[in-house]
Amino acid sequence: MPQCDAALSQAFALLGKRWNGMILGSLMTGPAGFSEIRRALETISDSVLSDRLSELAAAGLVVREVDEGPPVAVRYHLAESGVALVPVLRDLMDWARENL
């Protein structure tokens, strides 16, 4: 009998939401500022990127760090659970390159 795995459902509810997986992917190579992430994702709007970063921070995958400056600078980096996802994202990329 096929089963619906609750953990997989949770993972796709978060990562499957448009942009979330790509935002995490864009932070795989290191911390980045808001506009760097926006440029990497090309067609995302400021308000959607802002919402998504808040959501990923609330889920504990991304950390928003503020350098009080001056000038004030905000950067984002993967939290520990986001870093733990990196090898899975790499395997997913390899799979996509070979199979899609």
Next chain:
Amino acid sequence: MPQCDAALSQAFALLGKRWNGMILGSLMTGPAGFSEIRRALETISDSVLSDRLSELAAAGLVVREVDEGPPVAVRYHLAESGVALVPVLRDLMDWARENL
């Protein structure tokens, strides 16, 4: 500089679409009929499941097999590229259990 990986973008466009990841997950344990998959996913409608299975078959991840019978029986199973995704889905489940 953060980058947007094209393969990751493709993977999330397909797997991130609501239900697609869960449908593949439901076939990880073996072939299943339409109504078995529908029951496993609980809240999906017949028409959406039918659309998604067609999409996953067109993408080459799922195979629709018809046993001419009688009675005619339709079953679905993971194609080779779907099977190749199984270890990635398992890692994603493990990650979700530990981090979400």
